[in-house]
Amino acid sequence: MHEWALAEAVVSTALKAAEKERLQEITKIKIVMGELQQIDAEIFASALKEVILPQKETLKNAKIEIKAEKAVFKCRVCQHIWTFAEATNQLNEEESESIHFIPEISHCYLRCPQCKSSDFEVIKGRGIWVDSIEGEQ
Amino acid sequence: MDPRLEIIDERLKEIKRVIAVTGGKGGIGKSLVASTLALILSKLNNYRVGLLDLDFSGPSTDLILGIEGIYPKEEKGIIPPEIYGIRFMSVIYYAQDNPTPLRGIDVSNAIIELLAITRWGRLDFLIVDMPPGIGDATLDTIRLMKKTEFLTLTTPLKVAMGTVKKMLAMLKELNLPIIGIIENMRTAKSPSIEGQISGLDVPYLGTIDFDENLESSIGDRSKLLETAFAQRLREILLRAPQFKLEVNSGA
Numbered sequence: 001m002h003e004w005a006l007a008e009a010v011v012s013t014a015l016k017a018a019e020k021e022r023l024q025e026i027t028k029i030k031i032v033m034g035e036l037q038q039i040d041a042e043i044f045a046s047a048l049k050e051v052i053l054p055q056k057e058t059l060k061n062a063k064i065e066i067k068a069e070k071a072v073f074k075c076r077v078c079q080h081i082w083t084f085a086e087a088t089n090q091l092n093e094e095e096s097e098s099i100h101f102i103p104e105i106s107h108c109y110l111r112c113p114q115c116k117s118s119d120f121e122v123i124k125g126r127g128i129w130v131d132s133i134e135g136e137q
Numbered sequence: 138m139d140p141r142l143e144i145i146d147e148r149l150k151e152i153k154r155v156i157a158v159t160g161g162k163g164g165i166g167k168s169l170v171a172s173t174l175a176l177i178l179s180k181l182n183n184y185r186v187g188l189l190d191l192d193f194s195g196p197s198t199d200l201i202l203g204i205e206g207i208y209p210k211e212e213k214g215i216i217p218p219e220i221y222g223i224r225f226m227s228v229i230y231y232a233q234d235n236p237t238p239l240r241g242i243d244v245s246n247a248i249i250e251l252l253a254i255t256r257w258g259r260l261d262f263l264i265v266d267m268p269p270g271i272g273d274a275t276l277d278t279i280r281l282m283k284k285t286e287f288l289t290l291t292t293p294l295k296v297a298m299g300t301v302k303k304m305l306a307m308l309k310e311l312n313l314p315i316i317g318i319i320e321n322m323r324t325a326k327s328p329s330i331e332g333q334i335s336g337l338d339v340p341y342l343g344t345i346d347f348d349e350n351l352e353s354s355i356g357d358r359s360k361l362l363e364t365a366f367a368q369r370l371r372e373i374l375l376r377a378p379q380f381k382l383e384v385n386s387g388a
Contacts, residue, residue, distance in 0.1 A: 002211050002213075002214055002215055002254055004213040004214060005144070005214030005215075005253065005256070006140070006141075006253075008147070008213075008214075008295075009140035009143060009144035010140045012143040013138055013140040013144075013145045014138070016143050017138070047337075082352070089236070096272055098230075098231035098232070098233075099217065101231055101250075101254070102228070102231050102247050102250050102251065103246070103250070104239055104243040104244075104246050104247040104250070105228075105231045105232055105237070105247075107237065107239055107243060108231075108232045108233075108235040108236065108237055108238075109235070118236075118238050119238065119240070126246070128140060128141075129138070129139065130138040130139075131138075133138075136167065
């Protein structure tokens with residue numbers, strides 16, 4: 001349940017944003033869930049619910065929107081662009097789990113399908129990101 | 138917004154002191170000092186000690202301490218496994234023996250991820266083994282682990298001294314706490330660096346002689362603790378008031 005740690009991070013971000021913007025209530029949190037981190041959406045959503053529970057005042061009516069984002073890589077050497085879906089056959093279960101904990105570990109196990117370089121950029125879909133927080137003052 | 142940045146303080150809040158073992162150059166003994174320091178502290182006064190290896194491209198604290206076959210537990214985050222009385226965290230759990238060819242932005246992202254998901258619990262000391270220089274890991278340590286105190290290492294070599302002076306200048310400019318400087322690998326022919334650092338206004342904690350027997354103790358913590366290197370480090374640790382230990386030297 002490492003998803004729990006990320007859910008706590010999201011709630012902490014929302015609460016700090018509320019404090020900074022002097023929001024009485026948060027009405028919506030939009031979260032982007034990057035594919036590379038392979039977060040279990042159900043576990044993440046239920047962890048989020050549980051972490052939110054004690055924050056009744058600020059977050060009780062918050063609508064949570066989670067949008068999945070496909071992971072896309074770009075090779076820094078040959079400029080080739082490819083997707084995580086195309087790369088997953090390069091990974092065994094253990095490697096996949098290591099990337100789940102630290103997405104940058106993908107540089108240990110993934111290679112550019114065209115030139116075999118490990119020097120690539122994750123241009124989209126790395127991990128959890130808070131896209132926006134909406135609320136009322 | 139990167140949510141991970143907002144949880145790091147929370148993850149570190151039960152850690153009393155964070156000590157980053159740092160220096161300008163590679164090969165000056167940072168990982169050895171960090172690992173041995175963690176071992177020595179874990180045997181003093183029931184201190185709870187963690188060791189974090191932030192040298193992603195050349196992690197070696199696991200090799201020095203002979204750590205293998207352990208893995209963090211997943212429980213609302215990741216819990217570093219305890220070995221030899223040290224809660225140990227390193228990228229090796231995930232990279233294993235593979236090279237970790239990370240650019241700056243990736244190093245930074247991996248550090249943020251590790252700090253955001255690792256649950257250290259209560260610690261008296263978290264020792265951080267830093268990669269050489271003032272690159273991403275140092276900048277992120279300064280940015281993200283705000284209670285960090287810096288233990289600086291150098292050798293008597295001119296190139297090591299030249300770079301450590303720059304590092305100290307940066308830390309001082311930022312007004313960050315510097316425990317002091319240890320001179321490592323001193324030989325009979327080495328020039329004294331004490332004069333060279335006197336103008337820097339940084340506590341000079343002592344010297345550790347070059348220890349020819351150290352290499353054969355790598356991977357064996359009991360042998361490591363018996364080396365002249367480890368005994369001298371222990372002496373410095375217990376004597377220098379800058380470490381602010383709540384122990385008596387007989388502990």
